[in-house]
Amino acid sequence: MRTVKIKLGENSYSIYIGKGILEEFNSLFSSKEARKALIVTNNTVWNIYGKRVIDSIKDGFTKVETLILPDGERYKTLRSVEKGYKVLVENKFTRSDCIINLGGGVICDTGGFISATYMRGIDFYQIPTTLLAQVDASIGGKVAVNLPQGKNLVGAFYQPKGVLIDVNFLETLPKRELSSGWSEIIKAGIIGGEDFFSILERGKYPLITAIEKAIKLKAKIVKMDEKDKAIRKILNLGHTFAHAIESATNYRRYLHGEAVAIGIMYAIKLGEAIGVTDPSLKDRVKALLERFNLPTELKKLNPQDLIPYFYVDKKATTSSLSFIIPLKIGDVREFRNITPEILGGILK
Numbered sequence: 001m002r003t004v005k006i007k008l009g010e011n012s013y014s015i016y017i018g019k020g021i022l023e024e025f026n027s028l029f030s031s032k033e034a035r036k037a038l039i040v041t042n043n044t045v046w047n048i049y050g051k052r053v054i055d056s057i058k059d060g061f062t063k064v065e066t067l068i069l070p071d072g073e074r075y076k077t078l079r080s081v082e083k084g085y086k087v088l089v090e091n092k093f094t095r096s097d098c099i100i101n102l103g104g105g106v107i108c109d110t111g112g113f114i115s116a117t118y119m120r121g122i123d124f125y126q127i128p129t130t131l132l133a134q135v136d137a138s139i140g141g142k143v144a145v146n147l148p149q150g151k152n153l154v155g156a157f158y159q160p161k162g163v164l165i166d167v168n169f170l171e172t173l174p175k176r177e178l179s180s181g182w183s184e185i186i187k188a189g190i191i192g193g194e195d196f197f198s199i200l201e202r203g204k205y206p207l208i209t210a211i212e213k214a215i216k217l218k219a220k221i222v223k224m225d226e227k228d229k230a231i232r233k234i235l236n237l238g239h240t241f242a243h244a245i246e247s248a249t250n251y252r253r254y255l256h257g258e259a260v261a262i263g264i265m266y267a268i269k270l271g272e273a274i275g276v277t278d279p280s281l282k283d284r285v286k287a288l289l290e291r292f293n294l295p296t297e298l299k300k301l302n303p304q305d306l307i308p309y310f311y312v313d314k315k316a317t318t319s320s321l322s323f324i325i326p327l328k329i330g331d332v333r334e335f336r337n338i339t340p341e342i343l344g345g346i347l348k
């Protein structure tokens with residue numbers, strides 16, 4: 001088992017990564033006090049893993065309740081959050097009890113938001129079951145749900161008490177979802193530097209090592225900038241484009257990681273257009289994304305149609321747009337002076 005520590009003073013916690021470590025949950029996250037747990041999950045994950053998870057954790061709690069939401073981003077809503085509050089109140093959960101999120105990013109975000117807000121905050125643990133959630137969504141303490149007006153519009157910075165990453169969960173994950181997670185690992189590789197990126201290019205490493213490296217990078221950055229004010233923004237590489245692509249296609253055509261893959265390629269094009277990006281970067285990144293069956297260009301969508309969506313980005317002002325651009329492997333920065341003309345040029 002490998003351990004990565006997120007060091008944030010009194011909000012510090014450990015991330016445990018391994019194969020077949022679900023059964024260790026109670027020994028890793030034991031508590032002196034007797035407490036109840038609410039498992040937040042969805043029907044897909046619950047049908048496959050519910051019994052195994054209950055058997056693994058039940059001895060550590062006086063009672064285990066469940067909130068089984070329908071599967072899908074569509075249910076990352078305040079309505080699901082309210083359902084959670086209802087179960088918590090009905091079962092008299094107090095701040096000394098806890099929540100355990102079991103699922104992909106949708107569940108980690110929804111259950112995390114319930115945890116951040118119920119009684120002004122209750123302990124929670126993440127058991128991410130998709131690759132994307134294991135390397136990204138379950139760590140760093142950003143929790144949120146969507147509003148009809150847009151994605152992740154209500155949320156909080158609220159750290160879990162611990163994260164358990166068991167790669168065995170990935171055995172049942174659909175291939176496309178697995179690739180989607182690889183996209184965030186490749187993003188981390190571009191930010192992390194040659195060591196990390198070239199390991200990915202060589203392709204000879206255990207999955208656990210790639211997951212650990214991506215998490216270590218995120219841990220390092222979150223430690224420097226927990227609240228996303230400065231350097232943490234570079235983790236959004238590819239995401240301004242990705243969010244526009246996801247919105248323009250109503251979240252139906254691309255998985256998040258697929259949109260990020262296309263977004264990374266656009267960020268590189270933008271960097272080339274303003275003359276800051278190393279000319280060799282594009283081909284290297286494209287080749288790696290393609291190796292993981294990720295898309296690298298938009299299909300059946302006019303890139304110009306993305307433009308209105310950039311103006312609702314959290315970082316935007318009306319006269320200039322902010323983008324995260326890679327200069328080379330290991331050097332990724334925010335550029336705030338992207339004009340609509342430059343952007344329009346690369347989306348032609």
Ligand SMILES: NC(=O)c1ccc[n+]([C@@H]2O[C@H](COP(=O)([O-])OP(=O)(O)OC[C@H]3O[C@@H](n4cnc5c(N)ncnc54)[C@H](O)[C@@H]3O)[C@@H](O)[C@H]2O)c1
Binds near residue numbers: 048130136137138171
């Ligand atoms: N908070 C953050 O820092 C952060 C970071 C990245 C993404 N996110 C959020 O994460 C969400 C996307 O997460 P995701 O890609 O994990 O999608 P997801 O949660 O929708 O999961 C993808 C699909 O896989 C299924 N699934 C999950 N685990 C499985 C398993 N082990 N076997 C079989 N099927 C399984 C799910 O039921 C779902 O159908 C988005 O809402 C995004 O905003 C948050």
Ligand SMILES: [Zn+2]
Binds near residue numbers: 136184239256260
């Ligand atoms: Zn992402």
